[in-house]
Amino acid sequence: MMMSPPRKLFLNIIFIMAMTCLDFGQALRVEVNPAVINEMVTDVLSVTCVCDGSDYWIQNVVTLKLGKKGQEPIALYSQGGVSTGAGMKSNIKAEGHIEKDASQSFIKLTIKNPGVEDIGTYVCQMLYVNEASLLVKEVFAEADITIDNENTSAILVYLAKEMSNLKETVQEQENIIQEQNKLLNRQKDNAEKQENATKTTVGALREKVLFLESRLDNTKDIFDQQKTTICNQELKIKDQELKLKNQDVKFVGQEMRFKGLESMLEKQDHSLRDHKKIIGDQVNQLIFQQDKLKEQSALALSRIDELAEKEKNQSQSMMEFINKDRISSAFFTRYTDVGPLSVGTILTFREVVENIGNDFNKDTGIYTAPVDGIYVFHLFALSYKKGSSTYVEIKAGDKTLASCLVEHAADLYDQSSVSAVVHLKAGQQVVCQVSYVNRAGNRLHYSIFTGFAGYLIKTF
DSSP states (O other): OOOOHHHHHHHHHHHHHHHHHHGGGOOEEEEEEOSEEOTTTOOEEEEEEEEOSOOTTEEEEEEEEEEETTSOOEEEETTSOEEOOTTOOTTEEEEEEOOSSGGGOEEEEEEESOOGGGOEEEEEEEEEEETTTOOEEEEEEEEEEEEOOTTHHHHHHHHHHHHHHHHHHHHHHHHHHHHHHHHHHHHHHHHHHHHHHHHHHHHHHHHHHHHHHHHHHHHHHHHHHHHHHHHHHHHHHHHHHHHHHHHHHHOGGGHHHHHHHHHHHHHHHHHHHHHHHHHHHHHHHHHHHHHHHHHHHHHHHHHHHHHHHHHHHHHHHHHHHHHTTOOOOEEEEEEOOOSOOOTTOBOOOOEEEEEETSOEETTTTEEEOOSSEEEEEEEEEEBOSTTOEEEEEEEETTEEEEEEEEEBOSSOBOEEEEEEEEEEOTTOEEEEEEEEESSTTOOBOOEEEEEEEEEEEEEO
16 A cells, blocks of 8 residues: 555654654763862862763764863864863863764863862763764753862871871881891891800811921921931941951851851841831831821811801801991081071081981081982971071972971070981982071071981981
């Protein structure tokens, strides 16, 4: 059955109207994080515009715009690129992208260090092509951002509590360092005792070597005496042989008697030869003992050298262990000048009580960090002149670490003190400098009432 043209046109109009009504279900939302900011705490604020629901009725997103109400918004185009308006500041970063699926499209503003000028109502606008009607559609969404600075005092109380905890931590670290120094001193005493015991052992070995050398000398003397005795006996035998020959010439008739004598002399000669052999064996034994004593002496000397080298290495290792992680830079000074103060004056502390490492210059008042590490500095000062008001700062280069206000009321002296914990690079300089005087001629009390101190607590 054919449908008449008027009826067909009527149904098309109804279908387009239905699609247009359904299209209102496609909404936007603006997400803010956080919704309430505090200028002391909030460092980043984010505002994001996203699409809710399905993208069934959307053929193409053309533009996403986001900005503070009453200001020119930041626009994101489907062709690419971001157009910034008059509301774009240096602390605002814009990002986002447009996809065919509207639920994947977004625009986001990231605001660093937000303030009063960043609060208010943020408006999001989206232009898109409706798939049913093929018309360009436009929807809006809003979100509010407020400010609350009433909790600043609570934050300051929290920071003061954190500073107190930091001081307690520093005190605990100082106690630990003191205990470590005590342990190092005990280890040093043990090392000295071990060194003395080693020296005693070496001395005993040296005495033993001297004794062995003396015994060797005595053995040589005995050998020489026995050798002399053998030579004398050989001379006596030769004399006896000569006498026997003379007797043989004189007493030819007593041949038998001489034969008996000859036999006896042969026996004596054998006996002397045996005795000579025994003496030779004794001499060889003495020579062997002499060589053995020489080897023992050389071994003892080598052992002495090894013990001396070991003692040297142990002493060097112990000194390296003792000096490890020990504080190598510290100073404590007192103020001695009486001249009037002016803005920019660097205080000089000419009375130096301690200057471990010689890193503080008493003539210039400058402390130079010897190594890269964590340092602690203390300043205390007493007012001198009535009605005076003076600010003194601890400074590392151009950076102010702490400031001390010293005042003198009508009949009262005021003593103030400050401390600072700071990470310094090797070569950085720290001074105490006057930053304010309420009138000319202001002074500080000298001697024990005003001073400057500092020390290294950890190296990197």
